Amino acid sequence: MPETxxxxxxxxxxxxxxxxxxxxxxxxxxxxxxxVLPLAAARGAALAQDVASTLDLPPWPSSAMDGYALRAADARAGAVLDVADDVPAGDTRAVVVPAGAAVRMMTGAPVPADADTVVPVELTDGGTDRVALRDVVAPGAHVRHRGEDVRAGEVVLRAGDVLGAAALGLLAATGHRQVAVHGRPRVAVVSTGSELVTDGGALAHGQIHESNGVQLAAAAEAAGARVVDVRVLADDVPDVLRVLDELGTGADVVVTTGGVSVGAYDVVRDALLAGGHGELVHVRMQPGKPQGVGRLPSGTPVLSLPGNPVSAFVSFEVFVRPLLRRMLGARHVHRRRLPAVLASDVRSPAGRRQLLRARLDVRDGALVATPVGGPGSHLLGALARADALLDVPADATRVAAGETVTVVDLREGDA
Incomplete structure (x- = not known):
């Protein structure tokens, strides 16, 4: 195995x-x-097929309030009605409400036959044997009708939908206990650099705390992947080659950071070239010009990102995250792109597409993007304050405040 x-x-x-x-x-x-996974194990996975409801939801008319079910004709202010029965949630009896009477209801309980209206307890005297109505309600008020939310056979979730809390709740409510999903991609992250310190201890001159591994592992998890390994390696080509080969057998994607530029100690570059694993390219963008891409001997994709933390983060967002979302089976692999009003002038190098960090807020009903920090690829403090990337086209060298720009929305969500 060549070393140089x-x-x-x-x-x-x-x-x-x-x-x-x-x-x-x-x-x-x-x-x-x-x-096929049980719902409890499916959070964060993407559906492999459309899912239809097995029943109407609600499955029967139910009360939206604690109160009294009655016939609309009896819902008169000042009326005093006999309380014919009590129906708590979960009651399976076939209760009927007589004319001129009421049935005391709990929220979610099935509305009795012949009742079409529920009077909230707050509009009554709360009686248990007889109830006095203090105010009127509209006919049909506070009744949840059968199937008003979902009909049996209706497709409730589509292939490619990523399963969050609400989607899992919907699947459970519509009669599903397991679901067909694509596997979540397994990701291994490798940070390279003899200057990296991982124990949080005091730094010697020339050393820095390792951060890319932490940052990229968190970004991969947020994208829906499972991080199976995080390594920090010194600048040693044989060791990098050995670890890449090892990780390639247990991961679906290996992401490296650092060592892909043109310096004398860029070991990932040398490992990729020496091992014949992939190619190194220059991308006309800022930050993130040097990139590596290929496959390990196992066939596992390897994506090699720059080592500066902002470059690594931006490269992950525009290259790695979409691949992970594709492998996840998600319908939307890219972040949302939104129009926004630029809050201050920005300049950009000619011929390079710039992705500046920005903060989004709403002013006078319009989405506004405020650049944070400068273009430097080391400005991690500014990156942490950003929730968007301002996408400046390669042919633009200056964009003035007040112009409409395109931003990549980094805020939480599966968009």
Missing amino acids: VDHASVPARPVRTLDEHAAAVLALAGPLPVQ
């Missing part, structure tokens, strides 16, 4: 646009195989 690369013999790197490189990355893998 003759840099003089290395061909010039291909140059791609951001969209070209994103397409090359997305072509590496499709949705993972389908598995």
